[in-house]
């Protein structure tokens with residue numbers, strides 16, 4: 001068996017994250033969510049940055065809040081350089097060192113250094129990372145079925161790794 005079930009988005013337990021105006025970035029990018037601004041995106045990894053770029057290109061105001069002090073997406077790759085440039089040129093705001101505390105009635109409260117601040121949002125988008133969906137591994141172990149786990153199911157990364165590992169698993173059968 002080759003397990004290639006991918007990954008699913010994860011969030012952290014922030015009070016108010018179950019609000020109706022909170023949506024996952026994957027649902028935003030696949031058109032499942034009505035787009036209204038201003039948008040606050042939680043997380044400035046590739047998914048958060050690309051979602052910001054997508055929304056800004058539609059003329060929607062975007063602020064990205066990122067807990068880390070420095071951009072998780074560096075500017076030294078072509079992809080990272082263009083994402084930062086496009087977001088800046090479109091008027092998007094990237095705020096680093098921003099730890100989100102809670103969400104209440106469209107107010108996203110966060111702490112930056114020693115100061116608490118509030119960002120107003122009509123839509124809040126979560127882009128806080130992904131976790132491997134490898135839950136079937138336990139079943140396969142119990143049934144003693146030989147298996148290989150590939151792609152995001154092994155560890156959430158990118159398309160090239162998934163293709164490479166899937167190809168190798170097929171070759172080695």
Ligand SMILES: Cc1cc2nc3c(=O)[nH]c(=O)nc-3n(C[C@H](O)[C@H](O)[C@H](O)COP(=O)(O)OP(=O)(O)OC[C@H]3O[C@@H](n4cnc5c(N)ncnc54)[C@H](O)[C@@H]3O)c2cc1C
Nearest residue numbers: 004005006007026029047150151152153157158159160162
């Ligand atoms: C918003 C976003 C943007 C991205 N942009 C890029 C990018 O620009 N470049 C890049 O390289 N990577 C990008 N990635 C990462 C990339 O999408 C993944 O690394 C890649 O898709 C992993 O491939 P995979 O085949 O392992 O998993 P997936 O592509 O996730 O495929 C897993 C499939 O398994 C199915 N599945 C799950 N459970 C079961 C089950 N029990 N039975 C049957 N089927 C099941 C799922 O429905 C899914 O179709 C992005 C990811 C996201 C979320």
